[in-house]
Amino acid sequence: EAGVAQSPRYKIIEKRQSVAFWCNPISGHATLYWYQQILGQGPKLLIQFQNNGVVDDSQLPKDRFSAERLKGVDSTLKIQPAKLEDSAVYLCASSSWAEYEQFFGPGTRLTVL
Amino acid sequence: DAKTTQPPSMDCAEGRAANLPCNHSTISGNEYVYWYRQIHSQGPQYIIHGLKNNETNEMASLIITEDRKSSTLILPHATLRDTAVYYCIVREETSGSRLTFGEGTQLTVNP
Numbered sequence: 001e002a003g004v005a006q007s008p009r010y011k012i013i014e015k016r017q018s019v020a021f022w023c024n025p026i027s028g029h030a031t032l033y034w035y036q037q038i039l040g041q042g043p044k045l046l047i048q049f050q051n052n053g054v055v056d057d058s059q060l061p062k063d064r065f066s067a068e069r070l071k072g073v074d075s076t077l078k079i080q081p082a083k084l085e086d087s088a089v090y091l092c093a094s095s096s097w098a099e100y101e102q103f104f105g106p107g108t109r110l111t112v113l
Numbered sequence: 114d115a116k117t118t119q120p121p122s123m124d125c126a127e128g129r130a131a132n133l134p135c136n137h138s139t140i141s142g143n144e145y146v147y148w149y150r151q152i153h154s155q156g157p158q159y160i161i162h163g164l165k166n167n168e169t170n171e172m173a174s175l176i177i178t179e180d181r182k183s184s185t186l187i188l189p190h191a192t193l194r195d196t197a198v199y200y201c202i203v204r205e206e207t208s209g210s211r212l213t214f215g216e217g218t219q220l221t222v223n224p
Contacts, residue, residue: 004156040216041216042198042200042214042215042216042217043157043212043214044214045211045212045213048211056211091156091157093156093157100145100147100159100162101159102157102159102212103159104155104156104157104158105156106154106155106156107155107156
């Protein structure tokens with residue numbers, strides 16, 4: 001089966017610019033997650049969707065980050081405006097609601113200059 | 114979520130067993146122990162999980178102490194491809210509950 005797809009794989013932007021990341025989860029997976037992974041640290045959950053509703057966004061910096069999951073399938077994560085400290089790998093993962101395993105995509109590496 | 118403590122790095126010889134320890138002394142009764150690993154430039158990958166009994170699958174074995182305050186992930190015959198960061202995570206039993214990653218253990222398998 002196809003895995004979690006993410007694009008772009010790499011992105012370089014100037015601070016104060018905007019950027020968007022796209023994620024296509026595994027077919028049939030109702031739950032979608034976005035994580036931020038800063039170099040040398042473990043991934044940190046930013047937001048969790050169940051179908052197209054938000055389950056947990058307690059660690060999402062809502063003043064600059066936004067995410068949506070229209071139609072309960074694909075999702076986009078946006079940063080506007082970007083700061084230097086947003087440089088990180090942004091990982092998308094998906095799972096079935098009752099499933100114990102989360103499947104991760106390859107991530108998008110963002111560099112903010 | 115309960116906090117876990119892992120050594121920052123470990124080395125293992127190829128073909129030997131790799132034993133990765135994890136302390137989770139504040140784990141509660143409804144929390145499972147999960148292990149994920151992350152190979153360089155890839156997303157994390159699920160390995161195994163357990164509640165109180167020892168578990169084994171095609172990738173690894175998980176040994177949980179009787180008091181559940183610590184566990185050990187065992188890779189029985191480590192290969193170079195097992196070089197990765199290994200994360201020990203405690204997670205509530207509730208469906209859809211979050212994974213909280215620490216900094217993990219960098220395992221290096223040497224030829």
